[in-house]
Amino acid sequence: ELKVEQNPLFLSMQEGKNYTIYCNYSTTSDRLYWYRQDPGKSLESLFVLLSNGAVKQEGRLMASLDTKARLSTLHITAAVHDLSATYFCAVVFMDSNYQLIWGAGTKLIIKP
Amino acid sequence: NAGVTQTPKFQVLKTGQSMTLQCAQDMNHNSMYWYRQDPGMGLRLIYYSASEGTTDKGEVPNGYNVSRLNKREFSLRLESAAPSQTSVYFCASSELGRAYSNQPQHFGDGTRLSIL
Numbered sequence: 516e517l518k519v520e521q522n523p524l525f526l527s528m529q530e531g532k533n534y535t536i537y538c539n540y541s542t543t544s545d546r547l548y549w550y551r552q553d554p555g556k557s558l559e560s561l562f563v564l565l566s567n568g569a570v571k572q573e574g575r576l577m578a579s580l581d582t583k584a585r586l587s588t589l590h591i592t593a594a595v596h597d598l599s600a601t602y603f604c605a606v607v608f609m610d611s612n613y614q615l616i617w618g619a620g621t622k623l624i625i626k627p
Numbered sequence: 628n629a630g631v632t633q634t635p636k637f638q639v640l641k642t643g644q645s646m647t648l649q650c651a652q653d654m655n656h657n658s659m660y661w662y663r664q665d666p667g668m669g670l671r672l673i674y675y676s677a678s679e680g681t682t683d684k685g686e687v688p689n690g691y692n693v694s695r696l697n698k699r700e701f702s703l704r705l706e707s708a709a710p711s712q713t714s715v716y717f718c719a720s721s722e723l724g725r726a727y728s729n730q731p732q733h734f735g736d737g738t739r740l741s742i743l
Contacts, residue, residue, distance in 0.1 A: 524667070548731050558670075558717070560731035603669060614685065615732065617669035 517541055519606050521618035529626055531593050536621045538587040538604035545607040547587050548615070549578050552601045561589075561602075594625045629653050633718050633735035640708045640742045648703040648738050650718030658721050659701035660685075660732065661693060663714040670717065676701055708742045715739050 518541040528534055538547070549561040562571045564580035564587060571578050575598065577590045587604055601622045605615040631652045640646060652659065657678045662670040662685075672685030676695040690712060692704045701720075705712060719732040 519669075550731075557736045558734045560733070563729050563731055565729060605670075614672055614675065615670075617671070619667055619669045 517606075517608050517616045519604060519616050519618040521602075521604055521621050523621060524619060525622045525624075527624045527626065528594055530595055533593065534591050536589040536591075536602055536623075538589070538606075538618055540585050540587075540606045540608075540616075542585070543609045544582065544585070545609055547580055547607075548605045549587070549589055550603045550605065552603065552620070554601075558603065591623075596625050596627055599623055599625045631718055631720055631733050631735035633716075633738050635738060636736065637739045638741070640705075640740070642708060642710060642742060644708050644742075645704065645706050646708065647705075648716055648718075648740075649700070650702065650735060651700045652718075652720040652733070653699065654720060654733060655698070656720040656722055656733075657698070659695065660719040660721075661691075661701070661703045662717045662719065663687065663712075664717060664737075665714050673703065673716075710742050713740060713742045 520539045522537050547564045550558045551561050552558045562578040567582040569580045575592045580587045601620045603620045604618045607615055634649045660675040661673040663673055664670050671687045673687055673691050674682055674685055674693040676682045679698045682693050682695055694702045716738045718735045721732040722730055
């Protein structure tokens with residue numbers, strides 16, 4: 516079964532703190548995406564990770580991929596209120612005809 | 628720079644009514660997708676069209692039909708709406724294939740559909 520699991524599903528944290536969101540997937544993947552969604556809004560692409568050991572950074576967000584462990588992480592450094600959103604990972608599995616399988620999302624609330 | 632445009636943005640239907648959700652993209656993408664988003668469940672693929680003239684079922688196709696009208700437009704139809712189809716519907720577009728593996732799907736703003 517093609518599954519993508521995120522944890523935690525909900526995270527409340529203080530500004531200035533660091534935290535990591537985890538995305539596990541069930542079988543060999545072709546690529547992995549991270550998206551951000553603000554309440555009532557569309558989904559915005561953050562990162563595309565294509566190979567083992569890939570690391571991408573944008574501002575206070577850094578994403579990495581370990582294909583052997585079937586794990587991606589989204590690390591937040593010195594969180595600020597503007598990063599409050601729901602974060603989704605999505606995986607393209609081998610032989611899935613390029614369909615994305617989505618995690619349930621991590622709702623992140625950053626308190627001033 | 629419209630990207631992916633969905634209409635309508637909001638709709639309330641009664642059980643048994645029909646309606647069509649419209650989606651158009653101006654990025655010249657070959658592939659288009661319809662998802663539904665329910666609380667706590669991420670996105671689930673309803674139907675997709677890998678290229679003009681083709682459509683395929685996704686994870687949750689029952690109760691829906693689609694039409695790929697041309698390269699730009701991909702519509703989703705509910706023939707007889709049911710309360711279980713209350714959801715937020717997103718259309719997306721992208722290119723497929725390994726040559727485009729570094730490109731994400733681009734999403735519309737969504738249609739919020741309530742069925743009473």
